[in-house]
Amino acid sequence: MPKDFIVTIDMGGTKQLACVINSSDGIVARVKQSTDPQSTEREYIKSIAKITKDVIKSSSVGKENIKAVCLGMAGSVNPYKGTIYLAPNLGLKNFNIKKMLENEINYPVLVENDVNLAALGIKNFEVDKSSKNLLAIFVGTGIGGGLILNGELYRGSNFVAGEIGHILVKKDGAVCGCGKRGCFETIASRTAITNKIISDVKNGKESSLAKMIEAGEIIKSKSLAKAVKDDDQLVTGHIIDACDVIGGVLASVTNLLN
Incomplete structure (x- = not known):
């Protein structure tokens, strides 16, 4: 199986939704868990690592075929540094989640604002290409x-x-x-x-x-x-x-x- 799958995670204020996906097969696995907005930075990392592991396990895709993890976060995010400047509904501020999460899960991590990612999805898949x-x-x-x-x-x-x-x-x-x-x-x-x-x-x-x-x-x-x-x-x-x-x-x- 080609190594072209990614794990996408929508990190919301009340729930986390993770999928294993690629461009040809679409979504091949989906896992949801609740978010505790009172979590510490370390607890958020552990929670994201858990749902990443769970969604890969629930798919037919081996972990060696996962190319990267894409994390959509509510709030202001610097995608180049992977830093959350402010996520008020999660209680996070000036947190480099990319670095800490990569150390935890051993995959490259992309971080972007959740609705920015949704806007890209709408542009590419739901509206007229023009x-x-x-x-x-x-x-x-x-x-x-x-x-x-x-x-x-x-x-x-x-x-x-x-x-x-x-x-x-x-x-x-x-x-x-x-x-x-x-x-x-x-x-x-x-x-x-x-x-x-x-x-x-x-x-x-x-x-x-x-x-x-x-x-x-x-x-x-x-x-x-x-x-x-x-x-x-x-x-x-x-x-x-x-x-x-x-x-x-x-x-x-x-x-x-x-």
Whole structure:
């Protein structure tokens, strides 16, 4: 078997998703595990090493056929040095994850912002090949953005171009993980939506998610989707409110770029 497979890892604020993939076969194995956002740097390295080992083991690809590991991280990342400048949802700052991870797993490691990688994937596989400009937005634990301009990934001079989640939307609003107040993601991310739902339920409002909230379970996107499908008015209302904010921000960004 040719040595042309890579392990790709999406390192999110609540979960890690790893795949073994190449250009001809696509995804040949997939493994998911939870992320503990309170982890230390060393604990993150051990966690990433574990999921790397697990996904290779679950595939039919021998470890000698893995060419590299590509790590997508939320936050500002210097891909040339492999340094995470700031990943607020993971509690990481000025951390050279590339060097430490390479020492741990003995594979070359590429590090890039997760939504930048997603934007490249959309450009290469999901839109018309003639499209040279796009803005990819992903809503999850936070809100991230990736910019493709004139066919090339645009990172900005400080590697934070496209970080739409930290646009100021509400002056003196909730404190963001980045340290500022009123950022876009404090209002319209899945985390923001679920926090509002939890607060309302604890204050006596009805929701199909009440039992999950009382049990202290994490509310994931699929739980929100099911609640909307089940006509949960509380959940639906908060999602509509978030969509209104998202639409307004995207309209402004469209005017800026277009």
